[in-house]
Amino acid sequence: MIVEVIVDVAAYPIDRPFDYIVPQRLETLVERGSRVHVPFGPRKVQGFITNIKEETDLDKSKLKEVHSLMDVEPVVTEELLQLSKWLTNKTLCYEIDALQVMLPAALRASYKKNIKLIDSSALEEDFLALFGKKDIVSYEVIEKAGLLRAMKKYLTDGAVQLETVIKQHAKAKTIVKYKVTADREFLVEQLNSLTKQAVKQKELIEWLLQQEQTTFTMQQLIERANASNSTVKALIEKGILEKEKEEVYREISSLEYHDKDQRFQLTEEQTNALTDINHAQEHAENTTFLLHGITGSGKTEIYLNAIENSILKGKQAIMLVPEISLTPQMTRRFKLRFGDQVAVMHSGLSTGEKYDEWRKIWRGEVKVVVGARSAIFAPFKDLGIIILDEEHESTYKQEDNPRYHARDVAIWRSEFHQCPVILGSATPSLESYARASKGVYSLLTLNMRAKEQALPTVNVVDMRAELKNGNRSMFSVDLADAVREKLDKKEQIVLFLNKRGFSSFVLCRDCGTVVECKQCDISLTYHRAGEQLKCHYCGYEEPVPTTCPECSSEHIRFFGTGTQKVEEEIAKLFPYARVLRMDVDTTRTKGAHERILKQFGDGGADILLGTQMIAKGLDFPNITLVGVLNADTTLHLADFRAAEKTFQLMTQVSGRAGRHDKEGQVYIQTYTPEHYAIELSKSQLYEPFYHTEMLTRKQYGYPPFYFLTLVQVTHEDVMLASEYAKLATDWLRANLSSTTMVVGPTASAISKIQNRYRYQCLIKYKKEPLLIEKLQQLIKIYRTEWIKKGVILTIDLDPSTIL
Ligand code: ADP
Numbered sequence: 188m189i190v191e192v193i194v195d196v197a198a199y200p201i202d203r204p205f206d207y208i209v210p211q212r213l214e215t216l217v218e219r220g221s222r223v224h225v226p227f228g229p230r231k232v233q234g235f236i237t238n239i240k241e242e243t244d245l246d247k248s249k250l251k252e253v254h255s256l257m258d259v260e261p262v263v264t265e266e267l268l269q270l271s272k273w274l275t276n277k278t279l280c281y282e283i284d285a286l287q288v289m290l291p292a293a294l295r296a297s298y299k300k301n302i303k304l305i306d307s308s309a310l311e312e313d314f315l316a317l318f319g320k321k322d323i324v325s326y327e328v329i330e331k332a333g334l335l336r337a338m339k340k341y342l343t344d345g346a347v348q349l350e351t352v353i354k355q356h357a358k359a360k361t362i363v364k365y366k367v368t369a370d371r372e373f374l375v376e377q378l379n380s381l382t383k384q385a386v387k388q389k390e391l392i393e394w395l396l397q398q399e400q401t402t403f404t405m406q407q408l409i410e411r412a413n414a415s416n417s418t419v420k421a422l423i424e425k426g427i428l429e430k431e432k433e434e435v436y437r438e439i440s441s442l443e444y445h446d447k448d449q450r451f452q453l454t455e456e457q458t459n460a461l462t463d464i465n466h467a468q469e470h471a472e473n474t475t476f477l478l479h480g481i482t483g484s485g486k487t488e489i490y491l492n493a494i495e496n497s498i499l500k501g502k503q504a505i506m507l508v509p510e511i512s513l514t515p516q517m518t519r520r521f522k523l524r525f526g527d528q529v530a531v532m533h534s535g536l537s538t539g540e541k542y543d544e545w546r547k548i549w550r551g552e553v554k555v556v557v558g559a560r561s562a563i564f565a566p567f568k569d570l571g572i573i574i575l576d577e578e579h580e581s582t583y584k585q586e587d588n589p590r591y592h593a594r595d596v597a598i599w600r601s602e603f604h605q606c607p608v609i610l611g612s613a614t615p616s617l618e619s620y621a622r623a624s625k626g627v628y629s630l631l632t633l634n635m636r637a638k639e640q641a642l643p644t645v646n647v648v649d650m651r652a653e654l655k656n657g658n659r660s661m662f663s664v665d666l667a668d669a670v671r672e673k674l675d676k677k678e679q680i681v682l683f684l685n686k687r688g689f690s691s692f693v694l695c696r697d698c699g700t701v702v703e704c705k706q707c708d709i710s711l712t713y714h715r716a717g718e719q720l721k722c723h724y725c726g727y728e729e730p731v732p733t734t735c736p737e738c739s740s741e742h743i744r745f746f747g748t749g750t751q752k753v754e755e756e757i758a759k760l761f762p763y764a765r766v767l768r769m770d771v772d773t774t775r776t777k778g779a780h781e782r783i784l785k786q787f788g789d790g791g792a793d794i795l796l797g798t799q800m801i802a803k804g805l806d807f808p809n810i811t812l813v814g815v816l817n818a819d820t821t822l823h824l825a826d827f828r829a830a831e832k833t834f835q836l837m838t839q840v841s842g843r844a845g846r847h848d849k850e851g852q853v854y855i856q857t858y859t860p861e862h863y864a865i866e867l868s869k870s871q872l873y874e875p876f877y878h879t880e881m882l883t884r885k886q887y888g889y890p891p892f893y894f895l896t897l898v899q900v901t902h903e904d905v906m907l908a909s910e911y912a913k914l915a916t917d918w919l920r921a922n923l924s925s926t927t928m929v930v931g932p933t934a935s936a937i938s939k940i941q942n943r944y945r946y947q948c949l950i951k952y953k954k955e956p957l958l959i960e961k962l963q964q965l966i967k968i969y970r971t972e973w974i975k976k977g978v979i980l981t982i983d984l985d986p987s988t989i990l
């Protein structure tokens with residue numbers, strides 16, 4: 188018997204299955220989708236069985252044997268095996284990467300390098316000392332001791348040998364239990380033969396005889412039977428009790444809440460939407476629904492109902508939310524409705540906890556998974572519905588190999604399972620809305636808030652005017668007054684600082700002008716080195732101006748503020764306010780998010796100050812004021828999605844206010860109040876925004892009118908980076924269709940990451956039948972030639988950002 192194995196080596200000539208002989212002892216055990224250890228060159232590596240066959244075209248005598256089988260049952264289902272093939276082609280990754288991404292980290296192998304002692308007489312004393320009494324020492328120990336150079340020499344001389352060992356991550360957690368293995372007769376017999384002194388043992392046997400249960404933990408025996416460690420041991424020796432290990436799931440600790448599940452009479456709009464979804468579930472139609480509903484319109488309630496439906500049919504459901512660990516409130520709603528049938532998967536869990544949740548899904552012990560992006564690979568076998576909440580969120584796209592979008596995977600799986608997909612959002616991505624307009628997706632609309640609360644009143648504050656009036660603070664007079672008023676009323680306030688890490692632009696504080704590229708309609712990016720402004724689309728650059736090109740003001744400078752600075756200012760302006768800050772710094776520890784949110788929800792603070800991470804999911808009745816300190820930041824990102832992202836963010840943030848009985852107020856501070864993204868987010872006017880933005884996209888040739896592929900080249904040497912970027916660009920230009928545009932090469936907006944210079948080119952096309960084939964050829968050139976020069980080439984089909 189022969190198996191085809193995809194080995195855990197991501198390298199070009201190896202990106203295909205290899206044949207191995209199955210030793211007889213494993214013949215009845217091997218299955219497609221199981222992991223194996225196989226010899227590969229001098230090493231042993233992990234791999235996945237993707238096929239089983241009797242014959243091979245290769246010379247059988249040269250084939251190696253499978254070393255061991257790691258799973259008695261496959262870890263990758265037949266469906267996911269097929270999906271991995273599709274993913275490999277769709278994202279141009281190695282097949283092994285596509286397989287690994289579908290599994291929890293605990294099942295991915297990592298390798299440990301060891302150095303084995305061969306000839307001790309050849310070694311210097313300090314090196315030999317590292318081994319102690321053993322003949323193996325880990326690579327890290329040698330590295331720490333600063334003896335890598337010596338090791339290299341010994342390796343060549345053959346005095347030591349390098350060994351790679353596969354290391355497994357988390358294991359199933361087990362607890363020890365004690366089981367009564369003997370029958371009653373034996374117990375009674377033992378009881379009678381005990382000496383008078385053995386009081387404790389007598390008591391324990393008598394107690395055991397009275398129990399129906401046969402398995403106990405030590406704690407139970409101690410607490411309930413008043414036994415001791417040594418008594419239990421004595422009974423084990425007598426053959427009455429036996430020690431055994433039982434697998435248990437790790438308890439995911441959670442804070443204590445006192446809320447209950449609420450069921451509502453659905454609104455008319457909700458009912459209509461559900462009717463369509465039910466129909467698709469009923470008739471096993473793989474319709475993709477775009478559920479467009481304003482904030483607070485009751486989308487989540489629809490999700491809950493659709494999932495319930497699917498459970499009633501004996502099927503399972505995947506519920507994706509962006510960065511779930513950030514919205515414990517959302518998870519709670521699902522746990523309250525479905526209880527133990529819910530598995531949760533997000534980055535806040537430990538490797539072991541994730542493994543446990545994954546096994547519950549795999550074994551069919553749960554019916555729903557609520558999770559972040561990677562939960563889309565949950566190994567359910569009979570899916571009834573797949574839902575992506577906030578479908579426009581860029582976190583659904585993985586920015587690393589394989590560069591997949593969860594939405595694409597969802598649609599693939601829905602075809603496989605013949606079940607519907609729901610994409611939900613108050614502010615759908617332009618791509619999805621365009622597809623819905625064309626009838627590719629089926630559009631469901633919710634125009635009313637579920638509880639019929641009014642949308643909050645939104646005031647846009649012109650910060651240029653504030654400056655003119657001599658107010659240099661981050662708070663406009665109006666916002667500061669509003670904060671004071673709410674503090675007096677003991678209502679809660681959310682302050683949002685719009686912040687996007689590295690990217691910065693130059694802004695005139697008098698007239699709001701942002702310096703842009705004349706050819707690309709994209710803000711120029713500020714580069715501190717050389718005080719330059721650069722366009723990373725076309726390569727145009729100019730020095731940072733000292734006066735505004737529009738109004739000649741000298742108040743022109745690069746823009747960016749941190750939350751800490753805002754916190755200091757709050758302390759000055761509102762000294763009595765209790766402030767909670769939520770940003771990357773305050774949420775580093777496990778569970779910090781949830782703790783901060785809970786503290787705020789419990790009324791532990793007056794003001795919650797935070798970045799993007801507070802924009803979503805917050806649903807507290809006492810929040811009546813939301814202030815956006817700087818709406819412009821995302822607006823001037825050097826990205827064609829800047830306006831879209833700003834509109835989405837403003838709508839989301841405003842949606843946090845007045846969700847319950849009390850009316851909400853929102854203040855948006857900006858230097859460009861007239862921009863349509865800000866103007867239209869005031870009343871959550873999605874459609875007008877969509878149409879305006881589509882005009883810009885059409886004019887400049889961006890999605891959804893054109894598809895994009897981003898090709899990036901990095902190198903430690905700036906000259907080589909730009910040289911190979913040019914090679915790649917020229918090659919693509921020469922090989923792709925003439926209607927396809929290849930723009931570049933140009934320096935990336937983030938021109939250097941981890942000491943590697945970054946250059947890029949952008950492929951824009953409407954139809955390019957050659958695309959995948961040509962990109963594969965380019966990758967082949969890269970993997971066979973360029974890679975040796977230290978170049979790294981990455982290709983992102985449908986990038987979510989092009990920084
Ligand atoms: P969305 O997900 O669209 O922002 P939610 O599902 O969170 O909206 O609903 C907003 C609020 O309205 C929640 O507090 C929810 O409990 C409530 N709600 C949802 N559906 C109904 C309904 N049919 N009747 C009354 N309240 C509802």
Ligand code: ZN
Pocket residue numbers: 704705706707708722723724725726727
């Ligand atoms: Zn440009």
Ligand code: ZN
Pocket residue numbers: 695696697698699700735736737738739740
């Ligand atoms: Zn100006």
